Amino acid sequence: MLLAGGQGSRLLALTKNVAKPAVAFGGKFRIIDFALSNCANSGINTVGVLTQYRPYVLHSYIGTGAAWNLDEDDGGVSILPPYETESGGSWYAGTADAIYRNLDYILQNDPEYVLILSGDHLYNMDYAKMLAAHKKNNADLTVSVMPVDWSEASRFGIITKANDDAILKFSEKPKEPDSNLASMGIYIFSSKELIAALRKDAKDEKSSHDFGKNIIPDMLAHKKRLFCFEFNGFWRDVGTISSYFETNMALLGENPEFNLYADDAPIMSNAPTTPSQLIGEKARIENAIVANGVRIYGDVENAIISTAAYVAENAEVKDSILLPNSCVWEGAIVHNTILGERSVIDPGLVVGSDSDETTVIGNDVIVDKEYLEKLIADGKAPRPSSYKKAKSTIKKAVAQKGGGQK
Amino acid sequence: MKHIVGLLTTNYLSTSQSEITSRRPLAALPVLGRYRMLDFALSNMVNAGIKTVGMILPLNYRSIVDHVKSGKDWALDRKHAGLFYLPGTPYGLARRGDGRFLLRDFLDNRAFLDRERDSYVVVSGGSIIYNMDYLPLVEEHIKSGADITVVTKPATMETSGLISFSISEDGCVKDYKKGTKPGDTAFLDTFVVSAEKFLELLDLYQALDHLDLFEAIASEKTLVSVQAFEYDGPAFPVFSLQELYSISMALLNPELSGLLFDWARPIHTKAHDNPSAKYEPGAKTSYAMVSGGSIVAGTVENSILGRHVVVEPGAVVKNSIIFENCIVKKGAKLDHVIVDKNNIIPEKTELKGTREHLAIKEKQMRPPKASEFVF
Numbered sequence: 170m171l172l173a174g175g176q177g178s179r180l181l182a183l184t185k186n187v188a189k190p191a192v193a194f195g196g197k198f199r200i201i202d203f204a205l206s207n208c209a210n211s212g213i214n215t216v217g218v219l220t221q222y223r224p225y226v227l228h229s230y231i232g233t234g235a236a237w238n239l240d241e242d243d244g245g246v247s248i249l250p251p252y253e254t255e256s257g258g259s260w261y262a263g264t265a266d267a268i269y270r271n272l273d274y275i276l277q278n279d280p281e282y283v284l285i286l287s288g289d290h291l292y293n294m295d296y297a298k299m300l301a302a303h304k305k306n307n308a309d310l311t312v313s314v315m316p317v318d319w320s321e322a323s324r325f326g327i328i329t330k331a332n333d334d335a336i337l338k339f340s341e342k343p344k345e346p347d348s349n350l351a352s353m354g355i356y357i358f359s360s361k362e363l364i365a366a367l368r369k370d371a372k373d374e375k376s377s378h379d380f381g382k383n384i385i386p387d388m389l390a391h392k393k394r395l396f397c398f399e400f401n402g403f404w405r406d407v408g409t410i411s412s413y414f415e416t417n418m419a420l421l422g423e424n425p426e427f428n429l430y431a432d433d434a435p436i437m438s439n440a441p442t443t444p445s446q447l448i449g450e451k452a453r454i455e456n457a458i459v460a461n462g463v464r465i466y467g468d469v470e471n472a473i474i475s476t477a478a479y480v481a482e483n484a485e486v487k488d489s490i491l492l493p494n495s496c497v498w499e500g501a502i503v504h505n506t507i508l509g510e511r512s513v514i515d516p517g518l519v520v521g522s523d524s525d526e527t528t529v530i531g532n533d534v535i536v537d538k539e540y541l542e543k544l545i546a547d548g549k550a551p552r553p554s555s556y557k558k559a560k561s562t563i564k565k566a567v568a569q570k571g572g573g574q575k
Numbered sequence: 576m577k578h579i580v581g582l583l584t585t586n587y588l589s590t591s592q593s594e595i596t597s598r599r600p601l602a603a604l605p606v607l608g609r610y611r612m613l614d615f616a617l618s619n620m621v622n623a624g625i626k627t628v629g630m631i632l633p634l635n636y637r638s639i640v641d642h643v644k645s646g647k648d649w650a651l652d653r654k655h656a657g658l659f660y661l662p663g664t665p666y667g668l669a670r671r672g673d674g675r676f677l678l679r680d681f682l683d684n685r686a687f688l689d690r691e692r693d694s695y696v697v698v699s700g701g702s703i704i705y706n707m708d709y710l711p712l713v714e715e716h717i718k719s720g721a722d723i724t725v726v727t728k729p730a731t732m733e734t735s736g737l738i739s740f741s742i743s744e745d746g747c748v749k750d751y752k753k754g755t756k757p758g759d760t761a762f763l764d765t766f767v768v769s770a771e772k773f774l775e776l777l778d779l780y781q782a783l784d785h786l787d788l789f790e791a792i793a794s795e796k797t798l799v800s801v802q803a804f805e806y807d808g809p810a811f812p813v814f815s816l817q818e819l820y821s822i823s824m825a826l827l828n829p830e831l832s833g834l835l836f837d838w839a840r841p842i843h844t845k846a847h848d849n850p851s852a853k854y855e856p857g858a859k860t861s862y863a864m865v866s867g868g869s870i871v872a873g874t875v876e877n878s879i880l881g882r883h884v885v886v887e888p889g890a891v892v893k894n895s896i897i898f899e900n901c902i903v904k905k906g907a908k909l910d911h912v913i914v915d916k917n918n919i920i921p922e923k924t925e926l927k928g929t930r931e932h933l934a935i936k937e938k939q940m941r942p943p944k945a946s947e948f949v950f
Contacts, residue, residue, distance in 0.1 A: 196851030197867070206848075235647070236846075422856070423872065423950075429850040430870060431949055437848040442648075444836035445608045445879075446852060447829055448863040454871075455858055460851035461609075461867055464829065475851075 170268055171204055173288030174221030174261055179409045182531030190288035191227040193475050193492045195420050196460035199230060201288045202438045205237040210434040211296035215244030217274050219267045221251055236439035249274060263378035269367040283363050285356040291416050292404035293434055299398045300357055309362040309393040313355035315400045325351035326381045328397050336395040341381045353404055403427045414527055417473045417490050421456050443477045522551035578694040579713055581620035581628040584675050585613060585639055585701045586667030590736055591815035594937045595915050602701030603638040605898050608866035608879050611642050612813060613701035614844045621649045622840040623709040627656040629687045631663045631680045642845050649843045661687055672736055672814050674787035675700040675764055678780050691770045700764035705810035706837050712804050716767045721802035726765040728806050730755035736814025737761045748801035751793050763810055809834045820933055823879050823896055827862050847882055887950045900942040917942045
């Protein structure tokens with residue numbers, strides 16, 4: 170059961186018109202690729218995807234699940250949006266409520282175990298290993314955990330465990346954590362226990378119907394068999410602009426923290442048909458990921474250039490992420506910026522600051538001087554670093570708008 | 576508009592004897608990093624709204640079927656219609672590049688045409704890089720009332736692979752010869768015919784079944800009316816290694832490849848699940864096509880890299896084409912080289928060819944292990 174209904178409001182303009190799991194990542198991917206690929210690579214062929222916020226892009230991207238080899242007769246991908254019943258309808262109230270309201274789906278498939286995942290986490294994990302641990306421990310619930318920095322521990326659900334991995338204590342965002350093992354929001358339940366716990370929780374009017382806040386503490390209190398499973402690979406919840414930005418950048422470098430190139434379990438994606446990428450004569454590309462369909466004629470450094478994006482001659486893109494089909498016109502300078510899908514930076518414009526603050530441009534925007542001034546005036550973007558300090562070779566833009574594939 | 580089906584012929588090899596082009600069917604030759612030659616004709620069919628495509632296969636069909644599979648990447652995995660693999664005769668390989676439209680291959684697969692009796696059939700070989708809208712061709716064919724309408728283009732260079740037509744003032748094909756010289760009317764291995772007429776022609780030429788359809792037509796010119804239809808878009812025939820090389824280099828030019836890769840009519844190819852191409856700090860790249868899963872840490876200039884190619888730090892790749900699953904180790908230098916699949920170029924190797932005499936690294940059977948791609 171893949172929870173993919175969240176808005177991801179802290180991703181600001183990036184999720185204004187798409188759900189967070191459908192936000193592009195790492196050049197050719199979208200965030201949900203990781204959870205779906207992990208399922209497929211772990212041998213899970215029945216996946217319910219719970220959607221709610223701005224679902225169109227997400228739904229059409231998932232399609233039949235064929236891109237992840239999940240278009241199977243027996244199981245496959247089912248999209249599970251909130252629905253009306255004879256007694257009315259409402260939005261999913263919390264993670265547990267979302268699953269509870271799709272109990273029919275679980276009962277119909279009648280699995281022995283249910284894996285509950287978030288659609289907005291970036292990692293490559295074999296859930297089969299976690300399931301093996303769950304079975305070995307004869308557990309009712311297994312929670313995947315990973316060690317985090319002590320300084321960060323109070324941001325997470327923190328687990329205190331015994332030597333045999335049994336969970337002794339679970340505290341949601343504790344002020345004074347007594348462990349640094351954080352819950353990754355990945356749960357394997359034995360079906361019977363899940364169904365019982367959800368039915369009980371649904372009757373509790375005081376509950377906020379959340380796994381971390383309600384279900385796990387209640388199961389612990391009732392002496393259920395709760396175990397944890399430690400994961401030591403790369404895992405990120407890209408909840409904020411800075412974590413989204415940093416996780417993209419973690420793909421870069423010769424020994425990247427998040428290595429997609431040396432793994433036997435490929436991350437699959439429903440990538441569109443585009444031509445080969447084309448690197449022009451005067452292009453300079455260092456430390457970058459560049460997807461298919463991209464044309465680069467300018468300078469690119471420390472950047473993620475997503476599918477079919479365009480960097481014109483004399484343009485400079487540094488410490489930035491260009492999302493699919495975005496475009497930086499001739500002579501424009503883009504630093505420390507996330508440029509939304511299909512958005513365009515006008516010729517010669519300077520966007521982004523060399524301070525810590527990332528400039529975020531949403532989808533489908535034409536960024537001209539006026540638009541940028543308004544963003545800055547509204548406090549939505551930092552003032553660009555001194556125009557003089559920027560690349561000395563800015564030429565007066567001569568690029569014709571409307572050229573290329575645009 | 577009547578119903579149109581496609582028929583793609585791939586039962587022939589290259590006329591040149593180089594290992595790279597002679598081992599695999601020409602239609603399965605890797606090109607421009609992530610494509611195979613047949614992608615262009617097959618995509619043209621799909622982009623014209625054709626939902627039924629027959630593909631005549633050579634005996635050595637492994638690489639073609641591995642690439643096209645169910646036809647899913649061209650949306651040809653249909654419950655009805657879709658992709659039909661049709662067995663070609665052994666004769667195709669014996670005739671090498673000559674004879675793309677063997678009567679025997681068509682006769683053996685009459686069943687496909689019988690099913691589509693009421694349709695027009697767009698027939699194409701699999702060795703032209705082009706992006707053509709077939710609909711005006713079919714419209715013109717219906718309007719002219721000709722038996723067959725062939726796609727032509729004025730030849731700009733000398734080739735031995737194509738055939739050329741002499742055309743009368745009213746656009747009728749009068750004669751044909753092998754090879755093209757600049758100024759000739761080159762046949763782009765594409766024609767349209769109604770299935771009904773096609774079946775009639777097959778009956779007519781049954782006794783000449785060892786010939787190519789156009790050889791048979793040329794032998795009895797008055798029996799069949801052949802009309803020419805001039806195509807004015809980009810078209811690049813690839814029948815030899817030399818042609819593969821010069822056309823690949825030419826298509827590094829953004830304007831030319833922009834014409835070919837019309838975004839309204841995308842060229843489809845087999846989807847791979849590899850991450851996007853990666854450029855390391857210190858990488859130098861100019862005039863290049865780099866495919867998914869590749870990592871560039873050295874220098875790549877005026878070159879095309881297939882999927883999953885690693886150019887290690889200090890390695891230099893110039894004026895070269897590297898097919899998928901290759902590693903160019905530290906300090907190796909390649910200039911005017913074509914490297915076929917699965918090669919590891921050892922450290923500090925220097926390979927240098929010239930435009931006329933390209934250096935070749937032949938295909939290795941086993942791809943390097945995943946661990947070998949780490950440097």
